[in-house]
Amino acid sequence: MISIRHVYQTFGSRQILKDVSLTVKDGETMVILGASGSGKSTLLKLIIGLLKPTSGEVMVNGKDMARLSEAELNHERRHMGFVFQYSALFDSMTVKENVAFGLRMHTKMSEEEIDRIVKEKLHLVGLDGIENLMPSSLSGGMKKRVSLARAIALEPEIILYDEPTAGLDPIRSTDISLLIKHTQKVLHATSVVVTHDLKSAEMIADRMAFLYKGSFLAIGKPEELRQSPDPRVRQFMEGLPSDPDFLKEGDAP
Template identity: 60%
Template sequence: MIKLVNVNMTFHGKQVLENINLEIARGETMVIIGPSGSGKSTLLRLIIGLLKPDSGEIWVDDKELFRLSEDEINAVRLKMGMVFQYSALFDSMTVGENVAFGLRQHTKMTDEEIAAVVRRKLRIVGLRGQENTMPNELSGGMKKRVSLARAIAINPEVILYDEPTAGLDPIMSGKIDRLIAGTQRRMNVTSIVVTHHMPSAFNIADRIAMIYNGRIVETGTVDEIRHSENPLVQHFIQGQKIAGLAKRRLRE
């Protein structure tokens, strides 16, 4: 479904991603882990076409993004939904209006059809009857669920999640994990989840890729990552400092 080939990205002369090669199968949940500032969120923005790499190729559903016209890139983006780290809801809109936003922008559905979709998607994320609620009346976990309802409103083939459990307590984080897994099963979507929260990563992943200093240092199943012999991986998943190890490992 998605393939990155020798992708490099710099900002202001600093290498953010270096020689990234990654394949994500259709219907798979790929979790990207790594410390803050390691390039995880940049990777999501490249996949959705918001950023263009300095070099390399990004393929989505057999189309290389940056050989396409802007209209063609927009058509690819319509196959994707995004759940942002801090939900990114429009404060001046109701919950229902937030969920309906993409439908109004990109479809010719009638108001009645849109209202039916909104009701259905809110029910899926456990927010039945909240159409007229304002975002400032919601808890952090509820905002995340509205963001997911908005992302799935257009029935995407790919959903990208940027730190979906950031700022949530362990109980709510577990609920969001189950919602992500349930959405993947129900819709058979390809899911890409960026997180540094290892309980979530282990709960929802089919495979995990770890990025450190802009490089993918290991990719594998949950079991393979748990039992990795790479000290960078082990120190990260155990919550230990890895700076010194990283310098030695990268020199090797």
């Protein structure tokens, strides 16, 4: 479904991605792990066509995203859902209007059909009966759920998640992780999840890819990354400090 081949991405003198290659299978949930600034979100922007690679190819469903016209890109994006890091709901719109936004922009559905789909997607994310609420009255976790409902309203083949548990407490993070897993099971979509939340990643991933300073150091199942011979991968997977001398003997809790 997604094939990234020898991609380099630079912004001026800064090299963000260096010879990155990754394949995401149809129906798979791929989690891209890495510290802040490692290039994770840049990969999502390349997949959805918001950026063009400096070199290399980003193939989505057999199409080279860098070679498509704006009209062709918009057509392909109708088959993708994007869940933003901080929900990115329209503050001046109700929950219903937010979820229905893509349906009104890209289809000629009747209001009755739109209303049915909105209720169906809100039910899927566990938010029945909140159609008329404004985003300002929602908790952070509820906003994430509404953002997911909006992303899946058009029944996308691919769902991209940018730090879906960012800013949430551990209980809400677990709720969102379980919801991502449930949504995947129901929709059978191909999912790419960018996160540095290791607990969430291990709950939802079929495979993981560890991005370090713009390059993949390891790609595989969660247990394979935990057993990686690369100390940088194991350090991240075990949550060890960047400075090995930071915790001296007797300092540990």
